[in-house]
Amino acid sequence: MQQRIKAVLRLREMILDGELAAGSRLSEPMLAELIQVSRTPVRVALVQLEHEGLLELLPGGGYRIRVFAEKDIFDAIELRGTYEGLCARYAAESGASALELERLAGHIAGIDEVLESDQLSEGDFLRYMEINQQLHDCVIDMAHSPMLAEAMNRIVTLPFASPSAFVLVHAEIPESRHVLTIAQHQHHSLYEAIADGEGSRAEAIAREHARSAKRNLQIVLRQQDAMDRVPGLQLIKRG
Incomplete structure (x- = not known):
């Protein structure tokens, strides 16, 4: 079992870090x-990563590292927003129970603390990424829908589809503070909608929040040196 886990983790790492070239054929x-x-x-x-979407099965047998068009990534983000919107509506x-709301509020307060700093350090961005993931997981849990949770798990394994996919790269771009501030405003609004039992509003906020990741991707793709700083970016065929 340990060897299987090692193989999955290492192969995924080699693909996302560019150790194995996008589009290349892989042999056992x-x-x-x-x-x-x-x-x-x-x-x-190989089977696991094909299921996740990082590899494609070739007609004659074997696997090839998948190359994504920008539209593929945008569609994956849009799909994540649809699922997250449903989770927020269900929640x-x-x-939502008082305990669930307290947990969600705690994550939002944690991000507020990170953003209080005038100059965000790399450690701040790492902390933001950690809490942000916990926040999104919390909303999924609050939906109490195993089917939605399973669908979300599939989507976020694709490059750049997860909620925190672009957080670290923002550490080096001028738009970072603005992007994270808007995202945090949406977090607060999402909490209010869920706490007030406003399903339609909660769904709309969650979907718009996911769409902001598209804008983040566009920002990243404009950075000339982003290839070295964003794991998996070499898998995207630009244009």
Whole structure:
């Protein structure tokens, strides 16, 4: 089991970090040698990453590292927004408990604390990313829908589809403060809608919040040196 986990994690890392070129064909013997495991866990890893969407199965057998058009990523983000919107609606309409609301408020307050700093450090961005992920996971949990949670887990494995995909790169671009401030305003509004039982409003806010990731991707793609700072960016075919 440990070898299977090692193979999945290492192969995913090599793809996203560009150690294996986008569009290249992968063979079990080559990967087994690179990862230093037997071919069986490599075979499992290939199937897993094809399921996640990072690899595509070739007609004649074997796998190739998938290349994404910009539209593919935008569609994945839009789909995440649709699912998150449903989670937010369910959370609002089912009547969130006081404990659930307290947990959500705690995550939002944590991000408020991070953004109090006049000059955000890399550590601040890492902390933001951690709390932001917890916040989004909280909303999914509040929906009490295993089917939606499973769908979300599939979507966020794709490059740049997760809620915190672009947080670290903002550490080096001028728009960072503005982008994160808007996102945090949306977090506050989402909390209010869920707490007030406003399902339609909660859904609309969550969907708009996800769409902001599209704008973030556009910002990232304009940065000439982003390729070295954003894991997986080499998988996107620009234009």
